[in-house]
Amino acid sequence: MTDISDPDTAPVDLERLRREHERQYEVYHRVSIQEHLDDMADRREKCPISFSPDGGFWVLSRYDDMSTVLRKNNRGVVSFPNIPDGKPAFGQKKTIPIELDGSVHSQYRKILDPLFSPARVKELEPRIREVARDLIAGFAARGECDFVEEFAMPFPGSIFLALMGWPIEDTARMNAWVNTMLHGVEGGTEEETLAARGQAAGEIRAYMNEIIAARRAEPQDDITTILLRAEIDGAPIPDDDLYDLFVLIMLAGLDTVQSVLAQSMSYFARHQDTWDSMFADPARMGDAVEELVRWCSPAGPSRTITSDTLAVGELTLPEGERLYCPLSAGNRDPKYFPEPDEVRFDRDAKPHLSFGLGTHRCVGLHLARTELRIAFEELRELMPRFDLTAGREPHEHVGLTWGVDNVWLTFPPRS
Numbered sequence: 001m002t003d004i005s006d007p008d009t010a011p012v013d014l015e016r017l018r019r020e021h022e023r024q025y026e027v028y029h030r031v032s033i034q035e036h037l038d039d040m041a042d043r044r045e046k047c048p049i050s051f052s053p054d055g056g057f058w059v060l061s062r063y064d065d066m067s068t069v070l071r072k073n074n075r076g077v078v079s080f081p082n083i084p085d086g087k088p089a090f091g092q093k094k095t096i097p098i099e100l101d102g103s104v105h106s107q108y109r110k111i112l113d114p115l116f117s118p119a120r121v122k123e124l125e126p127r128i129r130e131v132a133r134d135l136i137a138g139f140a141a142r143g144e145c146d147f148v149e150e151f152a153m154p155f156p157g158s159i160f161l162a163l164m165g166w167p168i169e170d171t172a173r174m175n176a177w178v179n180t181m182l183h184g185v186e187g188g189t190e191e192e193t194l195a196a197r198g199q200a201a202g203e204i205r206a207y208m209n210e211i212i213a214a215r216r217a218e219p220q221d222d223i224t225t226i227l228l229r230a231e232i233d234g235a236p237i238p239d240d241d242l243y244d245l246f247v248l249i250m251l252a253g254l255d256t257v258q259s260v261l262a263q264s265m266s267y268f269a270r271h272q273d274t275w276d277s278m279f280a281d282p283a284r285m286g287d288a289v290e291e292l293v294r295w296c297s298p299a300g301p302s303r304t305i306t307s308d309t310l311a312v313g314e315l316t317l318p319e320g321e322r323l324y325c326p327l328s329a330g331n332r333d334p335k336y337f338p339e340p341d342e343v344r345f346d347r348d349a350k351p352h353l354s355f356g357l358g359t360h361r362c363v364g365l366h367l368a369r370t371e372l373r374i375a376f377e378e379l380r381e382l383m384p385r386f387d388l389t390a391g392r393e394p395h396e397h398v399g400l401t402w403g404v405d406n407v408w409l410t411f412p413p414r415s
Helices: 012-022 033-046 063-070 102-116 118-137 145-150 154-164 168-184 191-215 221-231 241-270 274-277 282-296 364-380
Strands: 049-052 056-061 144-146 301-303 309-312 315-318 323-324 395-397 401-407 408-411
Touching: 012 315, 012 364, 049 102, 056 063, 056 221, 063 309, 102 118, 102 221, 102 364, 118 145, 118 154, 118 282, 118 364, 118 408, 144 145, 145 154, 145 241, 145 401, 154 168, 154 241, 168 241, 191 221, 221 241, 241 282, 241 364, 241 401, 274 364, 282 364
Parallel strands: 056 323
Antiparallel strands: 049 056, 144 408, 301 323, 309 315, 395 401
C-alpha cells in the first residue's frame, strides 16, 4: 500500500465514495459496549471503512488500517482535530501535545517523556501501592463497594494530583470535570452537553490559572513546576498553552486507568475463573494487564488527511477528510486476536493499539501499566471472590472514551 497516491491520477470522486460507503456512526451510542462492538464487527465484515454523514468523518474498523493511519503523522495526516466531528470539546485551542505535530510536538515529548519514564515510574511504585491500600481500607470491612466511585476513579486521580502537586482533596471535582468533558450529559441533548462542557471548561481554566499563579510564586518539586520552567522554541510555555497541556494530562491521567479497572472488574465478576487465572503465574502479570488493556481500549483518536490524497485500505481519500479510529474495534480484529471478545491471558504476542502508535504513542503508558498491575494485585488480596451486587447492574457508556459508570461489588468482608 502506498501512503500518498500519484498526483497525476484521476481526481477522487468524493461524493460517490461517501455515498457508496455511507453508514451512520453514533459517537454517543446509547447501547452497551459489546453491542457497539458487535456493530463494529459487522462493519468490519461488510463495510470496513465507512462514512458517517452525521459529523462528516470516516470510521475505520480494521487493525491494519488503524495501525497504518496512526503511524503516518506528518506523512499524510495530522492529529488535529483529535475528535470525530472536528468540534472542540474541551475548551482549548488544541489538546497539547496530542493535537500538535512536527518539531513543536517533538519538543513537548522531550519534556514529558522523562517525567513518565520506566525508571521514574519504578520510583513511584511504593506510593502507588499505598494509595491502593488506603482506598481499599475504606470499604474492606463493609463487604460491598461502589467500585467506580470508591476505587477506580480516586485511585488514578490521587496519583495524578500528587504528581502534579495539586490538592488531593480535589480528586472528586477533577473526576467530575473529566466525566463531563469526555462523556457529556447522560441522556442529554447535544446542546445540553455543549453547555455542560462550556461550564466545566470555564471552571477548569479558573482552577488551573490559580495553580499556575501559585507555582510561579512558590515553585515546588512537582510536574507543574517543571512544566512552568520548560521552554518551547527557546521561550517559556505561555499560560494558554499550559492550560491546554494540563487539560490533556488531566483527561488522560484520570480516565484511561479508571475505565480499564471498571470494565475489567465488571467482567471478572461474571468470569471468576478468568480472575483466578490472572494470578496463576506472577511472572506473566504484565501480559495479563496488556490483555485487559487490549480488551477494554477506551480511546478513539482521529486524524485529518493533509496530503493531496491518501490510500486508506482499499480507498483513496482526499485532503481534509477526517479518519476516526475506535481502538477497541481494531483490538477486536479476529485477524490478529482469535476469539477477540474473550479475555485470554495465553494469547500470542501482538501489539495492541490501546496506547496508540507512532509519534503520538501515549506518554503515560508506563504509569498506566504500573497502576493497573498494582491495583489488581491489591484487589486480589481483598477479594479473591466477589460478585456484582444484586439489583445494581453496571451501566456502560460509549463516547469520546468508553467505560462503565457504576460497578457495585459484593465480597466477604475483611477487618
